Amino acid sequence: MAQLQLNNIVKRFGPVEVLKQINLHIQDGEFVVFVGPSGCGKSTLLRIIAGLETQTSGEVRIGERDVSDLAPSDRGIAMVFQSYALYPHLSVRGNISLGLKQAKTPQNIIDERVEYAANMLALTDLLERKPAELSGGQRQRVAIGRAIVREPDVFLFDEPLSNLDAALRSSVRHDLAKLHKNLNATMVYVTHDQVEAMTLADRIVVMAGGVIQQVGSPRELYEDPQNRFVAGFIGSPKMNFVPAIDGPNGSEIAAEGEASSYELGLRPEHLSLRDADHPEGEPGVVQFSEYLGSESFSLVALDKGHQVLVRHSPHEIWNIDQPVKVIQIRDGYRFDRDGKRI
Amino acid sequence: MNARSKHFLAHSSAHLVLGIYTVIALFPAILVVINSIKTKKFIFRSPLSLPDADSLYFGGYQTVFEMGNFPLYAGNSMTVTVVSIALVLLFGAMAAFALTEYPFKGSRLLALYLALGIMIPIRLGTIAILKMMVASGLVNTLTALILVYVAQGLPLAIFILSEFMTQVSSDLKNAARVDGLSEFKIFFVLVLPLIRPALATVAVFTMIPIWNDLWFPLILAPSEETKTITLGAQVFIGQFLNDWNALLAAMSMAIVPVLLLYIAFSRQLISGLTKGAVK
Ligand SMILES: Nc1ncnc2c1ncn2[C@@H]1O[C@H](COP(=O)(O)OP(=O)(O)OP(=O)(O)O)[C@@H](O)[C@H]1O
Ligand SMILES: [Mg+2]
Numbered sequence: 039m040a041q042l043q044l045n046n047i048v049k050r051f052g053p054v055e056v057l058k059q060i061n062l063h064i065q066d067g068e069f070v071v072f073v074g075p076s077g078c079g080k081s082t083l084l085r086i087i088a089g090l091e092t093q094t095s096g097e098v099r100i101g102e103r104d105v106s107d108l109a110p111s112d113r114g115i116a117m118v119f120q121s122y123a124l125y126p127h128l129s130v131r132g133n134i135s136l137g138l139k140q141a142k143t144p145q146n147i148i149d150e151r152v153e154y155a156a157n158m159l160a161l162t163d164l165l166e167r168k169p170a171e172l173s174g175g176q177r178q179r180v181a182i183g184r185a186i187v188r189e190p191d192v193f194l195f196d197e198p199l200s201n202l203d204a205a206l207r208s209s210v211r212h213d214l215a216k217l218h219k220n221l222n223a224t225m226v227y228v229t230h231d232q233v234e235a236m237t238l239a240d241r242i243v244v245m246a247g248g249v250i251q252q253v254g255s256p257r258e259l260y261e262d263p264q265n266r267f268v269a270g271f272i273g274s275p276k277m278n279f280v281p282a283i284d285g286p287n288g289s290e291i292a293a294e295g296e297a298s299s300y301e302l303g304l305r306p307e308h309l310s311l312r313d314a315d316h317p318e319g320e321p322g323v324v325q326f327s328e329y330l331g332s333e334s335f336s337l338v339a340l341d342k343g344h345q346v347l348v349r350h351s352p353h354e355i356w357n358i359d360q361p362v363k364v365i366q367i368r369d370g371y372r373f374d375r376d377g378k379r380i
Numbered sequence: 381m382n383a384r385s386k387h388f389l390a391h392s393s394a395h396l397v398l399g400i401y402t403v404i405a406l407f408p409a410i411l412v413v414i415n416s417i418k419t420k421k422f423i424f425r426s427p428l429s430l431p432d433a434d435s436l437y438f439g440g441y442q443t444v445f446e447m448g449n450f451p452l453y454a455g456n457s458m459t460v461t462v463v464s465i466a467l468v469l470l471f472g473a474m475a476a477f478a479l480t481e482y483p484f485k486g487s488r489l490l491a492l493y494l495a496l497g498i499m500i501p502i503r504l505g506t507i508a509i510l511k512m513m514v515a516s517g518l519v520n521t522l523t524a525l526i527l528v529y530v531a532q533g534l535p536l537a538i539f540i541l542s543e544f545m546t547q548v549s550s551d552l553k554n555a556a557r558v559d560g561l562s563e564f565k566i567f568f569v570l571v572l573p574l575i576r577p578a579l580a581t582v583a584v585f586t587m588i589p590i591w592n593d594l595w596f597p598l599i600l601a602p603s604e605e606t607k608t609i610t611l612g613a614q615v616f617i618g619q620f621l622n623d624w625n626a627l628l629a630a631m632s633m634a635i636v637p638v639l640l641l642y643i644a645f646s647r648q649l650i651s652g653l654t655k656g657a658v659k
Contacts, residue, residue: 090554111560123551127573137559184559 040101040114040191041066042087042224047096049082049248056082058248060096064226064241069218071235072228073271074245080228083245084194087226088117100191111140116185117194120201122177124169124184131165134183148187155183158220159213175206182217195227199234207231214238232274236260244268266377269303275335278304278346282372289370291320294343300380303371306335306349311356312363319363322346324356338364409635416440416628423624440625441633444616449604450630453612458637460522460608461590464529468586469579471530472537473545477567479538480545481553491542497535502528503595513600520603528596533586540585544578545571580648587645591638609634 042064049057056079064070072080085091087098089110098106105113116137124133131152138148156162159179169177178198185193198214199207215238218225229235235242236256244251244259244267252259252268263269269277281298282289292298312319322340334352339345348364356362372380414430415423422435429435444450479491502509509528510519518524548571556566572579597611613630616623 085554088554088558090557109560110554110558115558117555117558119551119555121549121551123549123555125552125556125570127569136556136561140560181555184555188559 040224041099042192042226043097043099044083044087045097045099047083047086047098048094049079049086049091050094056248057086057093060248060250062243062250062253064224067222067224069225069227069238069240070243071239071241072226072243072245073230073232073235074251075271076230078245079248080245081196084117084196084226084228087192088115088194089113090117111137114191115194116188116190116192117196118178118181118185118198120197122169122174122181122201124177124180126169129166129168130161130172130180130183133169133180134187137184137188151187151189152183155186158186158217159183174202175210178202178210179213182214186217186221191224193223193225195225197228197230200230207234211238232272242272244271246271263303263371264379266301266303266373266379269371269373269379273305275306275347277371278306278309278344279373280304280340280344280346282370289372291340291342291344300375301373303373304346304366306347308366308368308370309346309348310365310367311336311338311348311350311354312365314361314363316363316365319365321361321363324358324360324362326358327356338362340364412628413632413635416625416632420624423628437625440623440627440629443623443626444629444633449607450609450612450633452605453607453609454633454637456522456606457591457609457634460525460529461587461638461641463522464526464533464590465583465586467526467530468533468537469582472534472582473541473572473575473579474567475534475538476541476545477571480542491538495535495539497531498539502532506595506599510599518600520601520606522601522606524600525596525606525608528600529586529590529593532589533582536585537582540582541575541578544575548574577649580645583645584642584649587638587641591634 042062044060044062047057047060048055060083072083074080082091086093089098089105089108093106096106097104100114110117125136128136134152134155135148138151152165153162156165159182161176161179161183164172164176164180169180172180178201181198195214199210202210211234217223218238227234227238239256241253241255242259243253246267251271252264254262256272259268259272263272266279270279280302281292281296281300282302283292283297283299284290289302291302311324314321320340320342322338325337325339325345327334327336329352331352334350334354336348336350336356337345338348346364350356374380411427415427417438417440418431418435419437419439422429422431431437475494479487479494513519513524518527552570553566556570561569592610593608594610594614597606597608598614601607602611609630613627613634616627616630
């Protein structure tokens with residue numbers, strides 16, 4: 039196990055700068071998740087760490103070593119791919135042990151490690167099967183097993199669960215969390231899925247346009263986003279953004295077309311609905327209401343021209359076209375014109 | 381008309397078209413085989429009739445084996461064809477892998493240049509080729525033929541194989557790199573087996589023109605020891621102008637080896653396809 043350090047990583051594909059000065063320090067044993075919109079460079083960064091792509095400039099350090107110029111197999115990493123990428127002509131055992139064989143590991147150690155990994159991932163009965171004879175979840179577990187036996191300093195995962203259906207995804211996600219606890223390994227994980235990011239990560243790295251927007255624990259990112267992008271990206275459903283000005287009693291929402299001095303970010307759970315005759319709040323009309331069992335969401339068109347999504351108890355029932363008042367039960371986040379938090 | 385009978389109609393009309401095509405394609409070959417075992421009188425009197433007790437005659441085959449150097453010719457053809465196919469597949473696949481896997485400056489242009497040979501017949505360069513072969517002392521050797529056929533087969537091979545190479549999952553190759561496999565092993569152990577159907581396709585496309593070629597054997601290797609089967613059969617025409625039996629027998633036998641090769645490759649084609657479907 040080891041720490042991982044990225045210093046001033048830049049990657050250009052021709053004239054396009056895909057990664058712009060990435061600096062990141064990942065602690066020994068940490069589980070770090072990269073999130074960001076499609077095409078922001080997450081996979082590229084992961085592949086640079088793995089050595090499958092060469093950075094235009096910058097340095098990758100694993101442990102105490104500068105690995106920038108080493109081949110993938112010499113970096114002490116293992117990688118799990120979105121498409122499983124199992125060798126079709128080898129059995130499960132062959133798939134898991136190929137890397138060790140390639141490194142000329144003694145046979146008794148190979149057997150030992152394969153058995154250990156197979157036990158941990160419940161693959162013992164499948165060892166002699168070919169990949170074609172496995173289900174999607176089993177294939178992904180084989181791919182994870184292949185990574186485990188290498189006993190790498192750093193595990194790299196590129197959207198490992200996105201090809202699985204919802205039920206399998208959560209079960210393999212739990213396996214991964216357990217694996218991290220058991221091995222206490224350094225792990226870097228790329229995902230599109232907010233739930234995976236929030237539940238697995240010690241720290242989340244939010245990227246956009248080849249730039250790291252913010253690094254922090256899931257709680258920090260959710261409760262203390264540093265810019266509008268992070269505030270909008272983390273959290274589902276999304277934060278509401280409305281233009282606002284300072285009034286006598288704190289922020290006041292500005293009507294559409296009126297001057298505003300900043301943007302106010304309000305999470306759906308920071309708002310609440312009241313009857314139209316309530317003395318405070320912004321008047322509006324309910325557009326639609328979604329009942330999700332444990333909670334409900336209503337979209338309200340404010341008289342000032344903006345739409346906001348409000349989370350409320352499933353026992354509150356608001357009808358379409360019903361006039362309501364929206365009140366703030368917590369202060370919102372303020373963002374300046376450049377999207378910076380103020 | 382209900383959907384089922386519509387489906388049946390579409391199905392059977394497709395089969396009808398394929399059936400007609402098969403008959404047209406096979407007709408000359410079958411005619412050759414049938415007439416090769418008939419007496420000359422019946423070949424001319426009723427070329428379409430099947431051989432019966434009256435007309436059955438194997439004299440043609442006997443003549444071929446006695447007079448011609450037939451087994452030698454067949455061996456030459458087989459050597460030239462098989463070695464050429466092997467080299468075309470090996471070098472074609474290697475070039476295709478390099479062009480698709482390691483994009484470098486000008487790799488597109490190079491790929492285009494290599495594909496150019498598909499449109500320019502190699503026979504245009506016959507004189508230059510002959511001069512080169514004379515200069516290097518390769519005239520009347522099978523090596524000369526093999527070299528020419530490899531050059532002739534490579535453009536199409538590179539073109540087709542590149543297309544298939546790009547479809548091999550890059551995750552798979554990357555996983556192998558992380559596991560420490562060399563690029564050679566990735567190519568031979570992972571990529572080649574996955575593009576087996578493409579290799580079989582290329583092999584078939586390469587094989588037929590080589591086997592049937594008369595031009596280059598006639599020009600580059602007309603000596604008795606290096607004659608190929610097509611050239612050998614041509615010689616029958618000159619020597620035994622009236623002995624159609626021998627000619628037809630030689631031609632019938634020339635079909636057999638190439639048919640066997642084709643069957644071997646098409647097996648690969650089918651097993652490769654179903655294997656791909658499972659993964
Ligand atoms: N080989 C390449 N040549 C040129 N451009 C590339 C190459 N690989 C990636 N890119 C570009 O780099 C950018 C980042 O790609 P990357 O795959 O890292 O995105 P990502 O964040 O992983 O996206 P996703 O979430 O969709 O997987 C994209 O705009 C992509 O078009
Ligand atoms: Mg990606």
